[in-house]
Each structure stands twice: as structure tokens, then as C-alpha cells.
Amino acid sequence: MKKLIILLMYFIFISCSQKEGCMDSSACNFDDKAENDDSSCTYSEEYYDCDSNCLFDENLNGICDELEILGCTDLNACNYNENATEDDGLCSYPEPNYDCDGNCLSYNYECGDCEYTFFTEVPHSINILSGNNCFKNQDLDVINQIISLNNLDYNSPLEVGTQTWYDGRLRIWIAGNYFSGVNVPLDTLPENFGNLDDLRSLYLEWNNIKVMPESFENLTNLISLYFSNNGLTNIINNIGNLTELYNLDLGYNEIKTIPNSFAELTNLQYLWLFNNQIETLPNGFCNLNINWSEMDPAWYPYFAIGGNELCENIPECILNSSHFESSLDQFYYSFLVEMPQNCED
Numbered sequence: 493m494k495k496l497i498i499l500l501m502y503f504i505f506i507s508c509s510q511k512e513g514c515m516d517s518s519a520c521n522f523d524d525k526a527e528n529d530d531s532s533c534t535y536s537e538e539y540y541d542c543d544s545n546c547l548f549d550e551n552l553n554g555i556c557d558e559l560e561i562l563g564c565t566d567l568n569a570c571n572y573n574e575n576a577t578e579d580d581g582l583c584s585y586p587e588p589n590y591d592c593d594g595n596c597l598s599y600n601y602e603c604g605d606c607e608y609t610f611f612t613e614v615p616h617s618i619n620i621l622s623g624n625n626c627f628k629n630q631d632l633d634v635i636n637q638i639i640s641l642n643n644l645d646y647n648s649p650l651e652v653g654t655q656t657w658y659d660g661r662l663r664i665w666i667a668g669n670y671f672s673g674v675n676v677p678l679d680t681l682p683e684n685f686g687n688l689d690d691l692r693s694l695y696l697e698w699n700n701i702k703v704m705p706e707s708f709e710n711l712t713n714l715i716s717l718y719f720s721n722n723g724l725t726n727i728i729n730n731i732g733n734l735t736e737l738y739n740l741d742l743g744y745n746e747i748k749t750i751p752n753s754f755a756e757l758t759n760l761q762y763l764w765l766f767n768n769q770i771e772t773l774p775n776g777f778c779n780l781n782i783n784w785s786e787m788d789p790a791w792y793p794y795f796a797i798g799g800n801e802l803c804e805n806i807p808e809c810i811l812n813s814s815h816f817e818s819s820l821d822q823f824y825y826s827f828l829v830e831m832p833q834n835c836e837d
Contacts, residue, residue, distance in 0.1 A: 551578065588629050602626070608660050611650060617672075619656040621663070630687050631662040637682035638667075644676065653695075661690035668697035668718070686710030697721050697741075709733040720744050720764070721822065732756030743767055743796075744822055755779050762792070766819035766831060767799035778809035785814035793818060798831030 513526030519533035520542035536542045539556040546556035555577050563576030569583035570592035586592045589606040602610035603626035611625045627650070635649035646652055653673045656664035665688070669677045678699040686707025688694075693716040701722045709730035716739040724745035732753025739762040747768040755776030763782055783794040797810060798817040810816055819831035 553577070588632070603660075611648075615648075615651055617654045618650055619654075619664075621656060621658045623657065623659040626660050627657060628660045628662075631690075634682060634684055634687050637684060638678065638680075641680045641682055642676075642678050644674070658690075662688055663690060664693040665691060666695040667699075668695045669699050670697070673697075674699075681705050683707055689713065692716070694718070702746075704728050706730075712736065715739070717741070727751055727754070729753060735759060738762065740764070743820065750774055750777070752776070761794060762788075763795050764793075764820070765797045765800070767822070770797070770800040770802060772805065773802070773807055773810060778807045784809050784812070792820075792825075793828065796820065796828075798829075798833070801834050803833060803835035 510527040511523075511525055512528045512530040513523030514521045514533040515526050515529040516522060516533045517524075519535055521532065521534050536544075539547055539558045541547060546554070548557040549555065550557055559577070561573070561575050561577045562580040563573030563578075564571045564583040565576050565579040566572060566583045569585055571582070571584050586594075587606075588609050589597050591597060596606035603624075605626075607630070608626040608628050609632060611627065614620070614625055632649045635652050638644070639646050639649065639652065644652065653665055653667040655662060655666075666673050667678065669675065673695065678696070678701055681701055681704070683705050684707060685705045686709065689710050689712065691711055691714055694711075694714060695718045697718050698721045701719075702725050704719075704724060704726055706728050708728050710733070712733055713736055714734050715736050717734075717737060718739070718741045720741050720743040722745055724742065724747060727742070727747060727750060729751045730753055731751055732755070735756065735758065737757050737760050740757070740760060741762070741764045743764045744767045747765070747770060750765075750770060750773055752774040754774055758781060760780055760782060763780070785795075787793055793815045795813060796815040796818040797813070798815065798819040802810065802816075806816075815828075817830060817832045819829050821827055821829055
């Protein structure tokens with residue numbers, strides 16, 4: 493019995509002499525000297541280390557990437573999200589002179605109509621033929637889209653090119669890449685471009701615009717369109733909708749085909765298609781009311797189509813035209829140049 497008591501006391505002594513502590517190596521208080529786990533292990537919260545620092549925080553804002561909430565963080569936006577921790581770039585705002593619910597704020601609006609915006613001052617490049625400093629939002633929105641899409645450095649849509657307005661609508665817009673225009677090349681036109689439906693004259697020369705938006709078909713009041721030197725590759729299928737067109741300059745582009753509706757441009761008097769890649773012309777092309785071979789009093793041709801690839805099945809009116817292989821000099825359009833069709837291949 494005495495020996496049993498001594499042995500029991502020995503085991504108690506041995507047990508009491510073992511160091512207790514946390515023996516889980518993944519715990520924050522892991523003790524590598526502990527010999528007996530005392531269930532005291534503590535662990536970091538999910539997504540954090542033991543010092544309460546985020547394991548992943550790419551933008552270093554103190555919020556772990558896994559806990560970030562994307563949303564609009566602008567208090568002035570219609571879709572502001574008070575729970576968002578990181579802006580998603582998708583903030584939306586009310587239209588000018590409207591609140592977020594689409595209600596008109598006419599009580600503090602100079603023009604008395606939410607469809608227009610009043611400008612206290614306008615640039616010298618603005619010509620107002622009739623009306624006051626109220627400009628239709630429908631037109632301003634298109635120009636703002638152009639500013640955004642092309643990353644232009646303008647503070648107001650009224651600063652873009654030379655503009656002529658009539659009763660709040662844009663009538664003439666000079667937006668070519670030169671001094672009186674935008675003076676910086678445009679690459680893209682927005683799909684809502686057709687909302688400029690009161691436009692009468694449009695100048696877009698010397699830009700880098702490759703595609704004519706389909707909404708161009710809505711420019712039914714357009715009389716003059718100057719779209720040369722752009723690298724333009726297409727003409728919209730419904731160009732025939734532009735029945736008021738009188739002047740059309742599409743020279744020095746990369747156009748390959750002419751749509752069938754082209755024959756519906758019955759008011760067209762000047763048509764310049766030189767220096768493109770046109771291979772064929774649509775049926776009815778000769779029905780256009782154009783003087784195919786004559787010059788106007790200023791010695792400009794009414795028609796010229798040199799420098800294309802018209803080699804076979806050429807309509808008689810074109811083949812017999814004095815300007816079948818004529819072009820204008822590229823930079824100033826000041827004199828005729830001979831430009832044969834490219835039929836080498």
C-alpha cells in the first residue's frame with residue numbers, strides 16, 4: 493500500500509511539472525514550449541491575421557477584399573449606396589433640371605421648361621440666330637456623350653467646335669479637326685447622335701471616325717454633310733432617309749460599298765466619293781438628280797468619284813462622267829486632280 497501511494501504521488505508530481513499552454517500551431521497564442529494543451533487557444537477572425545490586419549487588402553483602405561461592398565459612393569448620385577465601401581464607377585445622376593424620380597425642377601429653372609438648360613454666358617464660338625441662352629438638353633446630351641467617349645478636355649458642351657443654334661436647337665456644327673472645329677481628332681460618335689434631328693449642316697472632316705452610327709438615319713433635316721478624311725468604312729443602310737441632303741462629301745475615306753437607299757437622295761446636288769475603295773454602285777444610282785459632268789460657278793465639280801476600284805459593271809452615267817477619274821486635292825479642295833480607278837488587281 494505504501495508503494496502504491498508513493499507511485500501515485502510520483503505521477504501527480506510528473507503531471508504537475510508539465511508546462512501547459514496552447515499547442516495548436518495555427519492559433520494566435522501557440523506556445524511551442526507547452527507540453528499539455530490547456531484549451532486556451534485563440535484564433536484570428538476570418539480574413540484577418542492575429543494582429544487584426546487584413547490578409548488581403550489590395551487598395552489598402554483597411555477593409556479586407558472579401559468584405560468590400562461595391563456600389564456608388566457619391567452622395568449626389570441617384571443610386572448612392574450607404575453600405576458601399578468601394579465605388580464601382582456606376583453612379584447614375586438625374587437629367588439636367590430633373591430630380592432622381594424624373595420630376596421637373598422648373599421652379600428654379602430660367603427657361604421655364606425642363607427640356608432646356610440656361611447658360612448665363614456662352615463662348616464666342618456660339619452663334620444664336622434666334623432665341624436666348626436656353627439650349628435643348630437633347631442636343632447637349634449628344635455633345636456631352638462625344639466629350640466623354642473621346643476623353644475631350646472641355647468643361648461645357650458649348651465649347652466643342654463652332655455651333656449655330658436656332659430657338660434652342662443646334663442647326664450648324666463645325667466639329668472637324670481644325671482651328672474652328674474641335675482641334676483634336678474625334679474617334680467615336682455616340683449612338684444617340686441621331687438626336688441632333690434639327691441639324692442642317694455638319695462638318696466632321698479630318699477626324700478618325702471609322703463608323704457612322706445607325707442613328708444618322710434620324711438626321712432628316714440635314715442639308716450638308718462633310719465627312720471627308722476620316723477613314724470611314726461604312727455608310728448607314730438607311731442613308732436614303734436624309735432626303736434633304738444637298739451636299740455630301742465622303743472623300744478620302746475607306747468606304748467599300750454604297751447602300752441601295754442611296755438612290756433615294758433625290759435632292760442631292762453635290763456628291764463627292766473620290767479616294768475610297770468603292771467597287772460597285774447600287775441599282776438606281778443614275779436616277780440621282782446630279783449634273784454628272786459639269787462644274788459649278790466656283791469651279792467645283794457637282795460629282796467626282798476618282799480613286800476608287802470601279803472596274804466592272806459601271807453605271808453608264810458614271811462611266812460617261814467627265815469626273816469618273818477626278819478628285820480634289822486632299823488638303824484644301826482647291827483644284828481638281830486626276831485620280832484613276834485602281835484596277836491593277
